[in-house]
Amino acid sequence: MAGGFLQQIEISRAALVHNIGEFRRIIGPRRKFMAVVKANAYGHGLREVAGVALENGVDWLGVNSVDEGVALRDAGIASPILILGYVPLDALGEAVARDLRLIVYNRRTVERLAAVARRQGRMATVHVKVETGTRRQGVEVKDVWPFVRDIRRHEELILEGLSSHFANIEDTTKHDYPRLQLEAFEAAVRTVRAHGVRVPVKHMSCTASTILFPETDFSMARVGIGLYGHWPSKETYLSCLQKKREPLSLKPVLSWRARIAQVKKIGPDSCVGYGCTYKTTRPAVLAVVPVGYFDGYDRGLSNTAHVLVRGRRAPVRGRVAMDFFMADVTDIPGVRLEDEVTLIGADGRERVTADDLAGFAGTISYEILARINPLIPRVIV
Numbered sequence: 396m397a398g399g400f401l402q403q404i405e406i407s408r409a410a411l412v413h414n415i416g417e418f419r420r421i422i423g424p425r426r427k428f429m430a431v432v433k434a435n436a437y438g439h440g441l442r443e444v445a446g447v448a449l450e451n452g453v454d455w456l457g458v459n460s461v462d463e464g465v466a467l468r469d470a471g472i473a474s475p476i477l478i479l480g481y482v483p484l485d486a487l488g489e490a491v492a493r494d495l496r497l498i499v500y501n502r503r504t505v506e507r508l509a510a511v512a513r514r515q516g517r518m519a520t521v522h523v524k525v526e527t528g529t530r531r532q533g534v535e536v537k538d539v540w541p542f543v544r545d546i547r548r549h550e551e552l553i554l555e556g557l558s559s560h561f562a563n564i565e566d567t568t569k570h571d572y573p574r575l576q577l578e579a580f581e582a583a584v585r586t587v588r589a590h591g592v593r594v595p596v597k598h599m600s601c602t603a604s605t606i607l608f609p610e611t612d613f614s615m616a617r618v619g620i621g622l623y624g625h626w627p628s629k630e631t632y633l634s635c636l637q638k639k640r641e642p643l644s645l646k647p648v649l650s651w652r653a654r655i656a657q658v659k660k661i662g663p664d665s666c667v668g669y670g671c672t673y674k675t676t677r678p679a680v681l682a683v684v685p686v687g688y689f690d691g692y693d694r695g696l697s698n699t700a701h702v703l704v705r706g707r708r709a710p711v712r713g714r715v716a717m718d719f720f721m722a723d724v725t726d727i728p729g730v731r732l733e734d735e736v737t738l739i740g741a742d743g744r745e746r747v748t749a750d751d752l753a754g755f756a757g758t759i760s761y762e763i764l765a766r767i768n769p770l771i772p773r774v775i776v
Contacts, residue, residue: 396652396735397772397774401653401654401685401686402651402654402686402690403652403771403772403774404438404439404649404650404651404767404772404773404774405649405651405652405740406443406444406447406648406649406773406774406776407646407647407648407649407776408447408775408776410624410647410648411444411447411448411451411623411648412451413644413646414622414623414624414645414646414648415430415448415451415452415622416451416452417621417644417645418605418616418621418622421605421606421643422605422609422616422618426615426616427454427596427615427616428453428454428455428615428616428618429453429454429457429477429615429617429618430444430445430448430453430455430456430457430618430622431456431457431479431617431618431619431622432444432448432457432467433458433459433463433479433480433619434459434765435765435767435769436623437619437620437622437761437765438649438691438765438766438769439623439648439649439764439773440773441458441463441466441467442466442467443775444622444648445470446470448622449472449474453474454615455474455475455477456474456476456477457477457479457617458476458477458478458479460480460482461482461486461495463478464478464490464493464495465493465495468493468494468495475496476495476496477495477497477498477522477556478490478495478496478497481532482497484503484504484507487504487507487511487519488514490519491508491517491519492515492517496520496522496556497520497521497522498521498522498524498532498558499522499523499524499546500523500524500526500532500534500542502542505521505546505549508551508552509549512551513551517551518552518553519552519553520552520553521546521552521554521555521556522556522558522596522598523539523543523546523554523556523558524558524559525539525557525558525559525579525583527559527560527575527579527580527583528562528576529559529562530562532560533559536582536583536586539583539587540586540587540590543587543590543592544590547592555595556594556595556596556597556598556614556615557584557594557596557597558597558598559579559583559599560599560601561573561576561599561603564601564603564604564627565603565627565628565630566628566630567630568633568637570607570634573604573608577608580599584597595614596614596615597614597615598614598615599611599613600613600615600616600617600618601617601618601627602618602620602621602622602627603627605617605618606621606631606640607631607635607638621645622648623648623649623764624645624646624647624648624649625749625750625764628759647739647748647749649739649749649764649767650737650739650740651737651738651739651740651767651771652735652736652737652738653685653686653735653736653738654733654734655682655704655731655733655734655736656684656719656732656733657682657683657732658680658681658683658724658730658731659680659681659683660678660679660681661675661678661680661681662678662679663676663678664676665679667681667713667721668697668712668713668714668720668721669713669714669716670713672697672698672713673698673713678725679712680724681712681721681722681723681724682704682722682723682724682730682734683719683721684702684719684721684722684736684738685718685719686718686719686720686738687715687716687717688716689717689718690718690767690768690771691766691768692715692720692738693715693752693756693763694714694715695755695756695758696711696720696755696756697714697715697720698710698711698714699711700747700751700752700755700756701722701747702722702737702738703737703740703741703747704722704727704730704734704735704737705727705729705742705743706745707726707727707743708745709724710722722736738752739763748760749763749764
């Protein structure tokens with residue numbers, strides 16, 4: 396760890412570049428490659444990941460908000476940036492001014508965007524989101540052409556893309572529903588094309604579909620969780636094997652490390668932490684770790700997870716508090732103040748993964764990673 400930090404997030408440049416290469420191999424040279432860097436790059440660091448990605452074969456960046464797009468522009472990034480989330484009407488001016496592409500599906504957004512672009516003397520680039528079965532953002536397939544026709548009435552708007560998103564591709568090995576969604580999206584594309592309108596960028600692929608349906612003829616693939624070295628789910632991995640495809644070799648990019656704030660010896664029958672949820676059965680040595688649920692270390696990891704100290708596993712004892720938790724280092728000799736603790740990552744031959752923590756906390760790796768506090772320093776290693 397760098398000097399002066401109680402904790403930091405290490406981002407492996409080599410692992411990130413490796414994962415980009417794995418996806419570029421299956422995406423191919425013809426299609427565009429979007430790195431999805433929303434939610435602070437799934438907890439990995441927005442600017443840090445974007446910079447490395449664009450240096451190593453990524454074409455576009457996907458964010459969730461105007462704020463994320465502006466942060467990238469302020470960092471000097473000039474590549475295409477698509478806002479995948481909702482943009483409030485009063486933020487459209489900033490989006491246009493900073494040359495951020497937008498996903499649109501509301502007529503009020505289209506009208507306001509055209510007016511804003513006209514006032515600024517600029518063009519605004521949009522992608523229409525097609526509702527194919529997720530039941531959140533999107534225009535119904537039957538309404539896509541009237542919606543596109545309305546966009547084309549505004550000379551300030553450039554219709555660049557059609558997009559959609561899968562609802563149930565990661566949690567199952569049966570892909571009937573994703574194929575229905577694909578058919579719906581392709582029907583929307585055909586309808587627009589039948590009216591003589593060419594839309595250059597078509598995209599629906601997430602990490603799972605990029606792996607499982609590489610033959611899909613879209614113009615761009617959006618890669619999120621896989622970029623960071625994690626499979627979307629066990630079912631995605633199994634589906635890959637069932638299709639007799641060699642699984643991608645993905646390498647976790649993020650490691651989370653902290654320093655021990657205190658080492659203390661306690662006796663048997665001693666309660667540990669809030670609520671006295673753990674009581675020792677023998678003399679014990681505890682390491683106080685200055686990380687808590689404010690930092691993104693889930694309270695559900697109380698009395699269940701483990702960390703790595705000196706290459707050995709140390710179980711979490713007691714409840715995870717807002718800023719601290721305790722680990723039992725009784726059986727690890729020589730532990731000292733400010734020794735390094737690995738919360739996610741490798742230490743010697745041992746490793747704790749985001750999937751491990753997700754299993755303990757009853758959630759998914761996406762949430763474990765994305766909730767890591769953005770105030771914690773991100774360091775490229």
